[in-house]
Amino acid sequence: MDSACRETSEALVALSVLVYERTGTGLITAAVYALTFLPPLFGSVLLGPLADRLSRRALTAPPRFNHHLTSLS
Numbered sequence: 443m444d445s446a447c448r449e450t451s452e453a454l455v456a457l458s459v460l461v462y463e464r465t466g467t468g469l470i471t472a473a474v475y476a477l478t479f480l481p482p483l484f485g486s487v488l489l490g491p492l493a494d495r496l497s498r499r500a501l502t503a504p505p506r507f508n509h510h511l512t513s514l515s
Contacts (some may be wrong), residue, residue, distance in 0.1 A: 453477055 452477065462471040493501060 457478070458471050458475050461474045462468070465471065
């Protein structure tokens with residue numbers, strides 16, 4: 443498992459523990475955990491067709507530009 447995936451998993455567990463500590467109920471904890479899956483789901487449904495229409499160069503230009511900016515500092 444790569445570090446980005448591990449960090450995401452750790453963040454989800456930490457969020458679930460935090461919600462459970464604050465609310466004391468498993469139902470709200472499960473609901474919050476389930477809500478964390480919505481952004482990737484909607485992102486893939488809404489942005490997938492856009493990614494199919496645009497060229498790879500157009501899609502990768504902003505991250506490459508950001509990489510160059512951060513490497514300057």
